[in-house]
Amino acid sequence: xxxxxxxxxxxxxxxxxxxxxxxxxxxxxxxxxxxxxxxxxxxxxxxxxxxxxxxxxxxxxxxxxxxxxxxxxxxxxxxxxxxxxxxxxxxxxxxxxxxxxxxxxxxxxxxxxxxxxxxxxxxxxxxxxxxxxxxxxxxxxxxxxxxxxxxxxxxxxxxxxxxxxxxxxxxxxxxxxxxxxxxxxxxxxxxxxxxxxxxxxxxxxxxxxxxxxxxxxxxxxxxxxxxxxxxxxxxxxxxxxxxxxxxxxxxxxxxxxxxxxxxxxxxxxxxxxxxxxxxxxxxxxxxxxxxxxxxxxxxxxxxxxxxxxxxxxxxxxxxxxxxxxxxxxxxxxxxxxxxxxxxxxxxxxxxxxxxxxxxxxxxxxxxxxxxxxxxxxxxxxxxxxxxxxxxxxxxxxxxxxxxxxxxxxxxxxxxxxxxxxxxxxxxxxxxxxxxxxxxxxx
Amino acid sequence: xxxxxxxxxxxxxxxxxxxxxxxxxxxxxxxxxxxxxxxxxxxxxxxxxxxxxxxxxxxxxxxxxxxxxxxxxxxxxxxxxxxxxxxxxxxxxxxxxxxxxxxxxxxxxxxxxxxxxxxxxxxxxxxxxxxxxxxxxxxxxxxxxxxxxxxxxxxxxxxxxxxxxxxxxxxxxxxxxxxxxxxxxxxxxxxxxxxxxxxxxxxxxxxxxxxxxxxxxxxxxxxxxxxxxxxxxxxxxxxxxxxxxxxxxxxxx
Numbered sequence: 172x173x174x175x176x177x178x179x180x181x182x183x184x185x186x187x188x189x190x191x192x193x194x195x196x197x198x199x200x201x202x203x204x205x206x207x208x209x210x211x212x213x214x215x216x217x218x219x220x221x222x223x224x225x226x227x228x229x230x231x232x233x234x235x236x237x238x239x240x241x242x243x244x245x246x247x248x249x250x251x252x253x254x255x256x257x258x259x260x261x262x263x264x265x266x267x268x269x270x271x272x273x274x275x276x277x278x279x280x281x282x283x284x285x286x287x288x289x290x291x292x293x294x295x296x297x298x299x300x301x302x303x304x305x306x307x308x309x310x311x312x313x314x315x316x317x318x319x320x321x322x323x324x325x326x327x328x329x330x331x332x333x334x335x336x337x338x339x340x341x342x343x344x345x346x347x348x349x350x351x352x353x354x355x356x357x358x359x360x361x362x363x364x365x366x367x368x369x370x371x372x373x374x375x376x377x378x379x380x381x382x383x384x385x386x387x388x389x390x391x392x393x394x395x396x397x398x399x400x401x402x403x404x405x406x407x408x409x410x411x412x413x414x415x416x417x418x419x420x421x422x423x424x425x426x427x428x429x430x431x432x433x434x435x436x437x438x439x440x441x442x443x444x445x446x447x448x449x450x451x452x453x454x455x456x457x458x459x460x461x462x463x464x465x466x467x468x469x470x471x472x473x474x475x476x477x478x479x480x481x482x483x484x485x486x487x488x489x490x491x492x493x494x495x496x497x498x499x500x501x502x503x504x505x506x507x508x509x510x511x512x513x514x515x516x517x518x519x520x521x522x523x524x525x526x527x528x529x530x531x532x533x534x535x536x537x538x539x540x541x542x543x544x545x546x547x548x549x550x551x552x553x554x555x556x557x558x559x560x561x562x563x564x565x566x567x568x569x570x571x572x573x574x575x576x577x578x579x580x581x582x583x584x585x586x587x588x589x590x591x592x593x594x595x596x597x598x599x600x601x602x603x604x605x606x607x608x609x610x611x612x613x
Numbered sequence: 614x615x616x617x618x619x620x621x622x623x624x625x626x627x628x629x630x631x632x633x634x635x636x637x638x639x640x641x642x643x644x645x646x647x648x649x650x651x652x653x654x655x656x657x658x659x660x661x662x663x664x665x666x667x668x669x670x671x672x673x674x675x676x677x678x679x680x681x682x683x684x685x686x687x688x689x690x691x692x693x694x695x696x697x698x699x700x701x702x703x704x705x706x707x708x709x710x711x712x713x714x715x716x717x718x719x720x721x722x723x724x725x726x727x728x729x730x731x732x733x734x735x736x737x738x739x740x741x742x743x744x745x746x747x748x749x750x751x752x753x754x755x756x757x758x759x760x761x762x763x764x765x766x767x768x769x770x771x772x773x774x775x776x777x778x779x780x781x782x783x784x785x786x787x788x789x790x791x792x793x794x795x796x797x798x799x800x801x802x803x804x805x806x807x808x809x810x811x812x813x814x815x816x817x818x819x820x821x822x823x824x825x826x827x828x829x830x831x832x833x834x835x836x837x838x839x840x841x842x843x844x845x846x847x848x849x850x851x852x853x854x855x856x857x858x859x860x861x862x863x864x865x866x
């Protein structure tokens with residue numbers, strides 16, 4: 172029908188030129204927005220979106236509330252949408268376009284699809300007409316036909332679509348990636364599996380990712396490497412860095428460190444490397460004075476240790492203003508800017524701090540005097556020299572229990588010269604007990 | 614003219630070290646060695662000090678060797694007198710950083726990594742030793758056999774980073790350590806301080822240089838590290854090695 176013909180039939184018809192490119196862009200944007208429901212969203216051009224909500228429905232209160240929420244939000248933005256939720260993408264596609272929409276109970280795909288027209292199987296125009304020519308108009312009619320005859324007569328497409336719609340064959344969704352995620356992929360003509368090949372693949376991917384990061388002025392903080400196996404059991408590794416990095420060799424080394432975790436199975440078809448977390452990283456002038464050792468740059472070392480040991484196990488320690496020795500230290504990231512802060516220099520502190528303090532039996536001559544001896548782990552230590560007490564009060568402003576906390580610390584030296592740090596947890600008249608808190612001394 | 618590089622510029626500490634040495638009148642020492650400032654100790658070491666870019670083992674003597682509380686302070690004092698960051702591979706969470714700060718090792722300089730088992734400490738140490746620019750790497754180990762010690766020594770030689778292994782002996786373990794490729798082996802133990810009237814004096818340590826490639830073993834009583842990590846000779850004991858008969862027996866055996 173031409174535009175003039177249509178205009179003649181409907182007076183006052185509003186005509187808008189078709190713009191497929193703008194439609195595709197808008198669909199992609201809507202797809203990204205749909206990632207609020209589940210991470211895997213696939214485009215179904217020209218007018219559909221597929222969301223894999225496996226394991227994500229409970230986050231929105233269940234399947235029905237999720238569907239209601241999605242419908243309401245789309246309606247508010249002026250998008251007229253038909254929604255269906257089913258076991259397979261194929262079934263949901265058919266029910267949304269040709270059925271009632273809504274939720275198809277699990278396992279009911281064949282019953283719900285049966286009365287729908289064959290076009291609901293996502294078939295091409297040719298295939299639909301070929302089926303209609305022989306009187307096969309409903310999906311239910313296909314189910315009881317011999318498969319071999321169907322394939323001979325109409326080709327593989329119909330069975331392929333039918334199997335996917337009924338869940339007999341798995342349908343992978345090409346997940347939509349946020350366009351701002353730097354991403355590179357390698358597809359292999361033959362599946363690879365050897366460790367050395369994977370190492371080369373990693374190096375290659377990193378070398379390709381770095382120019383992409385450079386172009387956008389970004390450095391990677393986290394990399395996700397996904398290996399698509401031929402049997403569709405994808406393998407993935409994730410690494411994080413302590414600071415934004417754009418050093419291909421360094422990133423490849425970090426990934427290679429984790430490569431042992433990858434089970435290539437029967438082979439790997441595709442490798443995708445994406446920088447799932449990035450930070451701005453300004454370009455730096457490459458030095459031409461390349462001779463000699465580089466200035467100390469801890470990032471490479473810290474990253475390697477972070478990947479090998481885990482993020483919580485590499486750190487620096489910084490002073491905290493607290494009288495209680497066990498609270499005097501806090502962890503800061505290994506590459507945090509130096510603070511220059513120090514603990515009070517005039518307070519001697521032990522080299523080893525026992526956490527928790529261990530109970531000891533101690534005997535003092537007179538109250539508030541340093542003890543004469545103490546027994547720790549069945550060993551009696553005679554004290555030759557001592558210093559104290561250094562009274563430490565609890566931080567009463569943090570909790571009620573702290574207000575009652577009083578410790579009298581004594582530094583003691585045994586006859587052999589060994590130094591210990593003892594405390595009594597209450598004054599003598601309040602039956603204070605003795606504890607050993609530290610060994611050695613500076 | 615060769616380009617001026619930052620690591621060629623002598624730091625204030627290095628200059629001070631040079632002037633200290635000039636003041637004591639001893640012969641110019643090997644720049645790859647760190648003098649302790651205790652004459653007898655430096656004389657026993659080849660190059661007039663602790664060799665940098667090499668592996669050194671530190672044991673703690675006495676019944677509390679498991680905690681190696683004196684040994685970590687000795688290691689901290691050595692690193693305090695070097696420039697650059699330090700990697701410290703922990704064996705457990707009982708190290709108390711304020712004590713290291715008191716021997717001159719600033720917390721901003723130390724990166725800790727929690728490597729609970731020897732099997733994790735050794736690779737982490739080697740990784741650190743391959744990284745030029747570190748002042749040193751400390752590893753708290755329960756035991757070290759010959760092969761790992763060779764690897765660490767080679768890595769230290771290659772990069773010039775000093776490696777210190779602090780041994781945390783298990784209860785009931787033999788005090789005599791296994792053979793290793795370390796340049797020196799120290800035994801550090803607390804010694805009675807000279808306090809008057811039951812008051813504590815500056816802590817003293819008994820340092821046994823048990824093994825030293827190209828040097829002479831010996832034993833010394835020293836005053837513990839000060840806030841700059843420097844040892845000192847006790848006033849009453851100057852120029853006299855402690856317990857020489859014990860050293861001779863060890864050398865004969």
